[in-house]
Amino acid sequence: MAEDAIQEGPVEIAVIGDLTDHESDITEKLLGVEPGGECLMYIDSPGGSPYTSLSLMSIMKLRGLKVTGIVTGECSSAMLWPFAACERRLVTPFSVLLFHPMKWQSEEHVGLGEAAEWARHFGHLEEEMDELLAKLFGMPRGHLDKWIHPGRYITGQELVSEGLAEMVEIAQLPCFQLNGAARTARPKLAQSSRL
Numbered sequence: 001m002a003e004d005a006i007q008e009g010p011v012e013i014a015v016i017g018d019l020t021d022h023e024s025d026i027t028e029k030l031l032g033v034e035p036g037g038e039c040l041m042y043i044d045s046p047g048g049s050p051y052t053s054l055s056l057m058s059i060m061k062l063r064g065l066k067v068t069g070i071v072t073g074e075c076s077s078a079m080l081w082p083f084a085a086c087e088r089r090l091v092t093p094f095s096v097l098l099f100h101p102m103k104w105q106s107e108e109h110v111g112l113g114e115a116a117e118w119a120r121h122f123g124h125l126e127e128e129m130d131e132l133l134a135k136l137f138g139m140p141r142g143h144l145d146k147w148i149h150p151g152r153y154i155t156g157q158e159l160v161s162e163g164l165a166e167m168v169e170i171a172q173l174p175c176f177q178l179n180g181a182a183r184t185a186r187p188k189l190a191q192s193s194r195l
Contacts, residue, residue, distance in 0.1 A: 010038040010068075019048030019056070019078055030059045038066040041086065047077025050102060050129060057085045057136075070168065071095035071156065081129070084136035089165040091156030099144070100151030102126045137164050 013029045015022070033039045047053070060067055060082065069075075069086030076098035083089060083097075130148060134141040139162065147154060159165040 010040050012040045012042065014042045015079065015082070016042075016044050017046075019045055019052045019082075021048070023048075023052045023055070026056060027059060030056065030063070030065065033063070033065055036064045036066070038068070041067050041069045041082070043069055043071045043075045043079060043083060044073035045076070045079040046074055046098075047079045050078050053078035053081040054129070057081045060085050071097065071165075074098070076100075081133060081136065084133055089159075090168045091159055091165045092168050092170055093156055094170070095156030095159075097154045097156075097159060098151065099147035099154060101148055102129065139164065 011029065011033050013026065015026055019026070030039070059065075066088075067086045068088040068090065069083045070090045071083065072092065072095070074096050075083050076096070077100065080097065080099065130144065131141060134144045137144070146152075156165065156167065160167045
């Protein structure tokens with residue numbers, strides 16, 4: 001088969017680990033999806049920079065991507081905005097999402113004036129991002145605030161109960177043969193929401 005053969009099905013993107021550390025790779029993969037195209041985004045991320053989060057979410061929205069986000073482990077902090085921007089959101093019974101107030105860091109040698117400006121900007125940014133997250137999830141801001149302050153872990157089941165995601169039940173895993181090959185074929189996500 002030729003290396004440049006057309007891939008069957010939507011592009012698959014894994015977002016594993018800190019967003020900031022992998023921003024370039026994730027951005028490149030999102031830009032590899034044609035405008036208006038579909039992709040699957042597998043998520044196990046504790047978050048990262050809020051600016052990275054906004055950038056990835058903006059690329060998804062500006063290009064009209066039909067992203068199915070699947071939380072395979074953790075989707076926390078800054079990763080919540082790209083997940084909320086997904087057209088379809090899937091979780092497992094073991095998925096966990098941490099909602100908390102935004103945290104910020106600065107360089108060690110920041111002058112007082114710059115620190116004061118950053119604090120002003122940060123307060124404004126935090127307010128706008130929380131409002132945006134509520135809109136992306138389609139939930140009342142007051143309800144979201146109860147998760148964010150002081151910070152709360154939400155399970156996949158809780159997210160489904162709120163109508164913000166769909167559950168992917170983990171069916172009994174196939175038995176593995178001695179050579180490591182599964183005895184049964186893995187179902188396609190497009191056809192089933194059972195793993």
